[in-house]
Amino acid sequence: MVSGPGASLSEESTHDVADPAEGGVNSTTGKAIEGRSLRQIAWRRFKRDRVATAGGAFVGFLVLVAIFATPIVSLIGHPIDAFNNDLIDPTLGLPLGSFGGISGEHWLGVEPTSGRDVFSRIIFGAQTSIFVAFLAALVSTILGAILGLAAGFMGGWVDAVVSRIMDFLLAFPQLLFSIALVSVLPDSFFGLDGRLSRMAVLIGVIGFFGWPYIGRIVRGQVLSLREREFIEASRSLGARTGRILFRELLPNLAAPILVYTTLIIPTNIITEASLSFLGVGIEAPNPSWGGMLYDAKSYYQSDPTYMIIPGVCIFITVLAFNLFGDGLRDALDPKAH
Amino acid sequence: MVAATAALALSVTAACGGGGGTDSSNGGAKNAQNAALTGVLNASDKKGGTLELWSSQDVDSLDPARGYYAFVWNLNRLYTRTLVAYDAKPGADGMKLVPDLAGAEGVLSNDGKTYTYTLRDGLKFDDGTPITSKDVKYGIERIFAQDVVPGGPVYLMEQLDQGQKYEGPYKDSDPNKLGLKSVLTPDDKTIVFNLAAPYADFPYLLAMPGAGPVPVARDTGAQYGSKPAASGPYKIESYEPGKIIKWTRNEFWDATTDPLRKALPDAINMTITTNADDMDQRLMAGTADLDAAQTGVQAAARTKILQDETLKANSDTPTTGFIRYAAMSTAVAPFDNIDCRKAVILASDPTSLQTARGGPVAGGDIGVNMLPPNIPGSEPAYDPYGRAQGKPQVDAAKAALAACGKPEGFSTVIAVRNNKPAEVKTAEALQAALKAVNIDAKIDQIDGAQASSLQGAPDNVHAKGYGLIISGWAADYPSGAGYLQPLVDSRYILKNGNFNFAEIKDPSIDALFDQAKTVDPAAAAALYTQINHKVMEGAYILPFVTDKALNYRNPRLTNVYIHQFWGMYDFQALGVSS
Secondary structure (H helix, E strand, C coil): CCCCHHHCCCCCCCCCCHHHHHHHHHHHHHHCCCCCCHHHHHHHHHHCCCHHHHHHHHHHHHHHHHHHHHHHHHHHCCCCCCCHHHECCCCCCCCCHHHHCCCCCCCCCEECCCEEHHHHHHHHHHHHHHHHHHHHHHHHHHHHHHHHHHHHCCCCCHHHHHHHHHHHHCCHHHHHHHHHHHHHHHCCCCCCCHHHHHHHHHHHHHHHHHHHHHHHHHHHHHHCCCCHHHHHCCCCCCCHHHHHHHHHHHHHHHHHHHHHHHHHHHHHHHHHHHHHCCCCCCCCCCCCCHHHHHHHHCCCCCCCCHHCCCCCHHHHHHHHHHHHHHHHHHHCCCCCC | CCCCCCCCCCCHHHHCCCCCCCCCEEECCCCCCHHCCCCCCCCCCCCCCCEEECCCCCCCCCCCCCCCCCCHHHHHHHHCCEEEEECCHHHHHCCEEEECCEEECCCCEEECEEEEEEECCCCCCHHHHHHHHHHHHHHHHHHHHCCCCCCCCCCHHHHHCCCCCCCCCCCCCCCCCCCCCEEEEEEEEEEEEEECCCCCCCCHHHHHHHCCCCCCHHHEEEHHHHHCCCCCEEEEEEEECCCCCEEEEEECCCHHHHHCCCCCEEEEEEECCCCHHHHHHHHCCCCCCCCEECCCCHHHHHHHHHCCCHHCCEEECCEEEEEEEEEEECCCCCCCCCCHHHHHHHHHHCHHHHHCCCHHHEEEEEEECCCCCCCCCCCCCCCCCCCCCCCCCHHHHHHHHHHHHCCCEEEEEEECCCCCCCHHHHHHHHHHHHCCCCEEEEEEEEEEHHHHCCCCCCHHHHHHCEEEEEECCCCCCCHHHHHHHHHHHHHHHHCCCCCCCCCCCCCCCCCHHHHHHHHCCCHHHHHHHHHHHHHHCCCCCEEEEEECCCEEEEECEEEEEECCCEECCCCHHHHEEC
């Protein structure tokens, strides 16, 4: 994988080791030969990958939607908890009109039984999904990087303990544990109430169970890197452990960490949706994609639109993150195929 | 008293929409939606076959003294006979008690304080031993052993203990274990009940399965429910909890001693499943005969049945006797103020609450007061808050808020059971409607299995600030006291398992209940009407709907009718044609 001290992605990087293939292409154009940092090279490679850029653009769009959910809904949507009896067939509880009541007023139709606007609920559901997935990935990454570094670098009993914990967590029935945990925790704590407390719990649980994936990769990388000459060199120059870990090793791990963090996010989205589907995610009346899917399963024959919309949202989001992550990996690490 | 039981349908038929069209109630009713509400469908005397019941809920207990679910009481009719029982007839006739084990109605004496019953000749348990009055007394005594066989209703205990502090037959020093003093068995055929005061509803208590006979030799205490002795036409062959219950014929049951029961199928199975949608599919495909729990099909099947005329003709929407409601706790501010309570009732949206319960056909009629139809004394047209028109009354609600001194609104908490999806939906509908008048209601989904110690413990309700408590209730026996007393009588406010959620403490209501016990049923009904008015005038409870359930019946079933007491098909009458 990534090699040597010069391969650092950090700002202080001074060695401009160009990829031979890149250099070859450029030299034939006859332009002045210019040194490029690894970061520039990776960016060029990423830009050429159309699929990955499309995925990345969609991810960026979703993040914006999540951040600005409240103004978006107040500008062009309806309140997420406003009932519309007049849009519902009272006998069947189904939306009036075809395709789940899609209209100029309600772009994605209305919810069966209540007549709440699906568009607004999807937007707020995106906020839940994206926030939980990102923050849980952050928790996983920080825990995984620190513990993986410690295990790989220190070896001995630290490695043994951390590795066993990782094995244990990877073998642990995460979903069952989450269900048990979420159902015993109170509705509000740390001054957070309802939706926020549930999001905090989900972030904690999903993030905690996700760190071994990153931890194992970091540990493996560190095991091979710590025997390299540049580590030996800094050690013989008298560098402290902290410096070696965070200034020498960590920058070399940035690429795999970034890639795996990106790939953990879609997994987290699915986990969050699963938990909401199982009724231990975000509580009513706050929307979440998994919760909407669960609601929709009663209507899959009579109002399929209502099931398709959150399903497609989850599908597209997860696909976009995966494509983006794959593209990122190809760009940062072309040899890892 | 767990919200699990009982009762009543009736005049709703006309309001059900598509109520059959024919007037044939002479046993030849035509197959149509709600045809089984008024008449007997496919009347037949053909014996044989196996009745396949299904259920997505297991029984609470097959021990007659421990079961409290309404459908379990209905199943008890297969194997437990009582001194008196609800008549096996469709319509209002089914609400009447007729002699079952007893050969005639109870004889009243001693100014209405003594009931005497005489048993029929030739009654036998499924092992061939005769059923005596002592077995009936022993069965009733078991109810007192709440430490060994808890779970069932304890009305008989309240009536018969009379200061004796009887602890049940397991701690009885009497050699025959018949130490309860208020019940006498002068001979094997006669049983005498001595009450402390006249109590017109007493025979209803004797019709509960817990008052059925239990032979002392076969009583295994807490384990009795796995193999109860059968006095009815069927005995329990095997019971695997969570899987299946199998009944076969009790060959010692004699049809000549039993004018009520038809006993048509040779065997009856009740298969228990965890997948209610799968059960609905089986019902519509004809591989299952009935959903034994009778609480209505799931949303997916509901849409299918209501949109397909053939399927629709095989369904009924009986009134279940439940009212779904939100009680306002008078001990939690600002609901100590009547005007704030009125504001909630006026601001609520009757239609969205009804739709959340399943709509007018499958969910129920908009609730307007707190007596369900056909409890004597009910007035379906009494609508003091104008809910039947279906729209929230925002201006009136705002005026009530101003009168309460909270013109800018207030915050409160809705406590709702998390295992009842329809209740959670009504909570959301109520929350949305209250928002329109600036009442900010937070929904607290409590663990449904712990409801009696969360919603039903006033201390917890006060501590958590539960202003609105969503629940449902049906009567254990068809009388105003059986329905309303646990909900509104101040003496029924319990530390735990409380159902007077509003903590209504109105001495005039309590006095009316006492008065109603001593007068004849017609006069009592008028008093229950008064209580209903007082409850509504006090704005303590917001009724959502008078509940209905959309149930599907396999067209191969014979002798099908809705029994009004349970609001369910009468299981013991059913036969199968192929």
